[in-house]
Amino acid sequence: MAKQIIFKSENQMAETPFSPLQQWDRITGAAIDEAKTWRRVAIIAIASFLASLGVLIWAYSLPKKIPVIITLSELGEAKYIGDASKYSYTGITVPEVAIHSALKTFIINTHTIPLDVEVLRQNLENCYAYLTSTTATKFTTRLKAESPFNLINVVRQKVLIESLLNLTKNSYQIDYIIETTRPNRTYGEKKKMRAIFTVKMYEPPADDIIMNPLGIYITDFDFTEVK
Incomplete structure (x- = not known):
């Protein structure tokens, strides 16, 4: 059986893990991956900021009336108890x-x-x-x-x-x-x-x-x- 003989020119470099071309590929690939990661982080941070800003604007637009609870004794003495949700003075008839x-x-x-x-x-x-x-x-x-x-x-x-x-x-x-x-x-x-x-x-x-x-x-x- 005849042997196949492969000739390499003297300018052709042997492929090793330490070749400059492979090292460049690894460096640029890592840089690209890192850039993608930072882009994701930046997008998440911007989205969180916009969401927080939206919540702040919504909270600022809420009514400013203070809801309260009041008790009234049999003698007519009114006593302030404290704040309560979904209460306002609108429509209140004072006895x-x-x-x-x-x-x-x-x-x-x-x-x-x-x-x-x-x-x-x-x-x-x-x-x-x-x-x-x-x-x-x-x-x-x-x-x-x-x-x-x-x-x-x-x-x-x-x-x-x-x-x-x-x-x-x-x-x-x-x-x-x-x-x-x-x-x-x-x-x-x-x-x-x-x-x-x-x-x-x-x-x-x-x-x-x-x-x-x-x-x-x-x-x-x-x-x-x-x-």
Whole structure:
């Protein structure tokens, strides 16, 4: 059997794992694979960013109203419990007993002179939660004229509610007695008073929602002595 003889030219290189051509192929192939990997990573990162941006835009477009839960006692006292989902002030009808309770509390906090100055300050601050900007200015003017803080340790003053009457759909009349006691006297001086209120319902801002969760606002008021 004749042997097949293969001749190689002296310029032909032997194929080995270390040939420059094979090394170049391996280097360029690895670079191409690495570039593909980074492209995938970049695409995933961009997609994640766009998804996060979409969620952020969606969240920003949600309604800004704060949902809340409010309980109402049998005496009409409203108490703020906290936030709750799917709740708003739209369509809420405030019962008359709650309005009556708010107005009585306002009168008591306005005229009571306690022994502690901090209690008086807190009482008056609570009054502002039921006032609009116009009536708040009127109330401040009244406080400056009467100077209730100067009466601390001079007199004690308490309020006795006598009657409450609905004048119209949004106006109320409350008759009450202010009893003033001085340290050197065993009896108190009594003064009969009458208050007229005009009330309107608004959604309360964050500053008022704890003290006035039902949004009962006094748009006008007047205190007069009944002779």
